[in-house]
Amino acid sequence: MLNFLVKRFFSMALVLLVVSITIFIVMHLLPGDPAAIMLGPEATNEDVAALKAEMGLDKPVLIQFIEWTGRIVRGDLGNSLFFQNRSVPNVIFDHLEATVLLTLLSLGMATLIGIITGVLAASTHESIFDRSFMLFTSMAVAIPNFWLGLMLVLGFAIMIPIFPAAGYSPLKEGIWSCLSYLVLPSITLAAGAVALIARMTRACMLDVLQNEYIRTAKAKGVRQSIVIFKHALRNAIIPVVTVIGMSFANLMGGAVVTESIFNIPGVGRLLIKSVFTRDYPVIEGVVLYIAIAWTLINLMVDIIYTIIDPRLEY
């Protein structure tokens, strides 16, 4: 296991290096200029060139790359060009709370509902419940996030005003206030993930339930609930954990559409905003953060495999 972890950390460092170089090159190849955006559309080329020089953005890309690499090696991601010159880690940290809470809430909801309904559908295979479940999950996968989000706002923020229509209240201002802002976005995000997890659980459970050791357990008179949850689910869960892990990593990178519909200041919106304003240091920082989140979560999932199935070795 130790060897495995060491190897993974080395490969992670390599991934981060490749990602950071790629994003630097891609961003500087893209047309766009933070100085022009800062000055506004009615500025002349002369004004833009003067501000660009002040911001140090007129240096050749190679020089900028060397300077940037030097900073990265020292762990300095630089300052945002727009957000009051704040350091990039600070800017990302400001957006993490909303993203983490939204991820945990929606993924928690999706995992709980997905696994329970998937198991129920598999254990009542071909029943009305199973067929309705298939219909519901097909619909949930097909409904676009933005449509569902807008319908939820219309229904539960405007027609029946139970939840806020948009925005975010930080945790420090009270947990209930914070949760009230996250309910609708979490449902929006969870809908697709519920369907995915449930369908995966159902398919894996159906596979496992046909194994001989399940039949043997049933023949020996083991209770149905123990057969399903102890014998079947544990063996069926590994692919489901993979799906949950991927959804987790995906959401930690920011749910751009949902964050936009509900105006949640999360990592996804930060990335989009930074791309539109060409805030290079923030874009590079956020992409690095997403790469780190992906690799760490994948590592975590691999470790969870060994806990669920001790036969697995690395």
Added chain:
Amino acid sequence: MSMKMKSIFMAIIALALMTAPLAAAGTPVKGGVLKIAIDSDPPTLDVHSTRATLALFVAGNMYEGLYAFTKKGEIKPMLASGMPVVSDDKLTHTISLRQDIEFHNGKPMTSADVAASLNRWGKVASYGKQLFAHVDTVTARDKYTIAIQLKEKWGTLMTSLAMMLGGPVIYPEEICTKYPAKPSSEYIGTGPYMFVEWRPNDHITLKRFEGYKALDTESTGYTGRKTAYLDELVFYGISEETVRVNGVEGREYDFADFVPSDEYDRLKDVKHIKTYISPPRAWFVFVLNTKYGPTKNKKVRQAMLATMDVKGTMAAGYGDQLFWRVDPSLALKEQVWHSTAGEAAYNQNNIEKAKVLLKEAGYKGEKIVWMSGPLEYNLSVAAKVNMVKAGLNIDLQSMEWATLLSRRKNPELWSTFSSGFTAKADPSLATAMNLKYGAGWDHPEAKALFENLCNEPEFEARHAILSKFQELVYSEVPYIKVGDYKNLRISNNKVQGFANDVYLYFFNVWKEK
């Protein structure tokens, strides 16, 4: 006050019709938080460093200049205690300052702060650089007096000093020293609201400045009595228009700007919502490249102008006519600078004439690359129809603003781009007269007219110069004016005292309990 000054005041456009406030109901009450949804985060809150109107929507509540425009377009003192004393040779303007002003950090404002601010603005701001080409020195005479020494007589000094958008607002001297050229990230002013926090990509919070010393004159535009009734103003930059509308409908936000005009008919009947149609503050324009490509040929540009069906283009691109109008002038109808010079060439909708002009130009179907941002794209598509009918080979490319701004720096990459020109109090400050804008317009007569306009103090003569410039624009076609546009704003009906002005500001606004 000198004759020159009087003439300038009379000449300044009364953005009057633009600024009629809606009737405020009830008695003002203090307290509460006003949540305002604007269409994006401003790029910076350092007004010297940007001409972006979004910056002013927030910063206009925090900063003040020596002078400011009233709703009628007159210039009145704000931080100055009166109008300047002008020397006989018209080169020295001595300005006395109010002695009761404090910055948000508690420091009293003195002439050192004012001189430092004006000098920084002269180095950093586009308008500042324009003016300071004719300014010799700005110095502190004593603790509460400054002197502006001009190199030559210059007609736009007072107009420049009174501007808020990209204008010379006053910062503490130490801010000017700390940020001599780069945009400042410390926001300290003298206005009725003070900066609290900017949570990136989320919100900007301002709170009431308890040390604010209001003027005892009528509140009008950015001058006169300003009262901070609200405890806090919170600005949310929300690019999705649906979210802004839903936010006000769902009572999460109190006010939203840039609401889609298509929503007007529905929203005006929603009980808890007030709708406001803003005064026109800008017009759409197609900027043509006079230096490279097919549009270098004047007859090609004239052909493009001849195809323009402004009414059809605005209707297709901007919706209900409540929100736009057809007008040939380079100044708004509400401004004293309005002129109909050259109007015969505006809104011709004459495809046959365009065909003849293209033939005379020897146009062989060379590609005309046309760049458009999202806001102007529908307009551009509508205008393209007639141009294609006339035989122009238009390659209309839609792109986000950042890309457009970057590509337009290289005039070899494009022939035209769509944009908007905002109205300015004085034509010399308008982008429409900026000969360096876009690919630049190297035309000796245009240059001479611009210089004459800046040197000429008398309104009638200046108006005549502007009219000539407008005629020249319609004959040389460095750009094509489309139509003036307005935008829809909405608020919760508890919001009172909002002056539906060209720019947004929220002093004198209160919220009913």
